[in-house]
Amino acid sequence: xxxxxxxxxxxxxxxxxxxxxxxxxxxxxxxxxxxxxxxxxxxxxxxxxxxxxxxxxxxxxxxxxxxxxxxxxxxxxxxxxxxxxxxxxxxxxxxxxxxxxxxxxxxxxxxxxxxxxxxxxxxxxxxxxxxxxxxxxxxxxxxxxxxxxxxxxxxxxxxxxxxxxxxxxxxxxxxxxxxxxxxxxxxxxxxxxxxxxxxxxxxxxxxxxxxxxxxxxxxxxxxxxxxxxxxxxxxxxxxxxxxxxxxxxxxxxxxxxx
Amino acid sequence: xxxxxxxxxxxxxxxxxxxxxxxxxxxxxxxxxxxxxxxxxxxxxxxxxxxxxxxxxxxxxxxxxxxxxxxxxxxxxxxxxxxxxxxxxxxxxxxxxxxxxxxxxxxxxxxxxxxxxxxxxxxxxxxxxxxxxxxxxxxxxxxxxxxxxxxxxxxxxxxx
Numbered sequence: 001x002x003x004x005x006x007x008x009x010x011x012x013x014x015x016x017x018x019x020x021x022x023x024x025x026x027x028x029x030x031x032x033x034x035x036x037x038x039x040x041x042x043x044x045x046x047x048x049x050x051x052x053x054x055x056x057x058x059x060x061x062x063x064x065x066x067x068x069x070x071x072x073x074x075x076x077x078x079x080x081x082x083x084x085x086x087x088x089x090x091x092x093x094x095x096x097x098x099x100x101x102x103x104x105x106x107x108x109x110x111x112x113x114x115x116x117x118x119x120x121x122x123x124x125x126x127x128x129x130x131x132x133x134x135x136x137x138x139x140x141x142x143x144x145x146x147x148x149x150x151x152x153x154x155x156x157x158x159x160x161x162x163x164x165x166x167x168x169x170x171x172x173x174x175x176x177x178x179x180x181x182x183x184x185x186x187x188x189x190x191x192x193x194x195x196x197x198x199x200x201x202x203x204x205x206x207x208x209x210x211x212x213x214x215x216x217x218x219x220x221x222x223x224x225x226x227x228x229x230x231x232x233x234x235x236x237x238x239x240x241x242x243x244x245x246x247x248x249x250x251x252x253x254x255x256x257x258x
Numbered sequence: 259x260x261x262x263x264x265x266x267x268x269x270x271x272x273x274x275x276x277x278x279x280x281x282x283x284x285x286x287x288x289x290x291x292x293x294x295x296x297x298x299x300x301x302x303x304x305x306x307x308x309x310x311x312x313x314x315x316x317x318x319x320x321x322x323x324x325x326x327x328x329x330x331x332x333x334x335x336x337x338x339x340x341x342x343x344x345x346x347x348x349x350x351x352x353x354x355x356x357x358x359x360x361x362x363x364x365x366x367x368x369x370x371x372x373x374x375x376x377x378x379x380x381x382x383x384x385x386x387x388x389x390x391x392x393x394x395x396x397x398x399x400x401x402x403x404x405x406x407x408x409x410x411x412x413x414x415x416x417x418x
Binding site (some may be wrong): 159162167175 | 318321322325354363
């Protein structure tokens with residue numbers, strides 16, 4: 001297919017090269033990418049870190065232009081660090097996983113993949129320093145069998161080092177988050193408190209207006225009532241006292257109006 | 259009144275500049291021919307011409323020092339921004355609480371960064387003869403200045 005595309009860029013000499021070359025480049029690129037219609041693309045991690053004695057998951061996923069068939073097969077190969085040969089350690093075919101039972105990974109591999117979810121991952125238990133090396137995931141999905149495999153390198157450490165930036169990001173994010181949260185909380189509480197203050201003030205001023213209308217006739221009572229109102233304004237912060245006196249005051253005004 | 263405002267702003271900007279310089283410049287620890295800071299170790303060759311710089315270690319304590327220095331710069335910048343906001347929106351007689359709190363937080367962050375660095379720096383550089391560089395001293399100087407600036411904001415009342 002690549003050969004078929006080669007004559008395409010041939011153009012007459014003296015043609016306006018600069019005008020059409022970006023479009024041509026896009027066309028060429030897209031055809032190179034899209035033309036392998038019968039190929040499979042496999043994705044794995046680049047590197048995986050594991051601690052001695054623990055387990056590690058080697059992920060493998062793929063993209064195929066065909067539907068996942070029942071004949072799909074996964075193969076994992078292992079090439080030791082510094083070695084040249086790759087040995088096959090895992091094979092999955094026709095719905096049946098075949099695990100290494102005689103080699104270095106005897107009884108340590110577990111199949112956790114699911115072809116329906118395009119996942120061909122395996123788990124290696126009980127890591128050892130001799131497991132350092134490169135693992136290759138190979139997926140074949142008939143009739144889609146041509147494609148690139150993908151490799152993941154396993155590093156086994158005594159203690160897995162944390163990646164750079166994890167602590168940095170965590171400290172910055174944590175402190176900023178806490179500060180923002182506290183500020184929000186503070187503003188929320190203050191807003192609610194101010195709103196309640198405003199509502200109380202409004203009710204008190206409305207009541208005072210009503211009281212003044214009434215007590216303009218009865219001057220003798222004014223002395224007794226206005227101290228009550230001022231006392232209420234003073235105690236407006238304690239809600240129980242304020243609400244009790246308010247209800248009493250309202251009840252009185254209603255009775256007086258009658 | 260205007261003089262006071264100007265003085266406060268100058269103090270705040272001075273604290274900000276100290277924090278920036280202390281975070282970025284490569285002079286927390288100096289020895290003969292090498293200097294390290296939060297981000298890289300630099301060493302000059304014996305002839306004095308060539309400088310090799312490599313990244314500092316991936317130690318968790320160094321990362322926490324980096325994080326708190328960055329946080330202090332962030333808090334100081336936020337505090338300056340909030341100061342200008344509050345200058346125009348605060349009621350008369352009000353106090354610059356938020357500005358002061360952020361500035362005090364910046365000071366505390368610088369202090370914790372410098373303290374952690376002082377205690378844990380043998381973990382990521384192994385030279386026996388060393389002395390503290392000027393960026394390290396600037397960090398310690400920025401701490402009381404930031405606290406002072408924050409306290410002034412908390413005490414200050416808005417007039418006019």
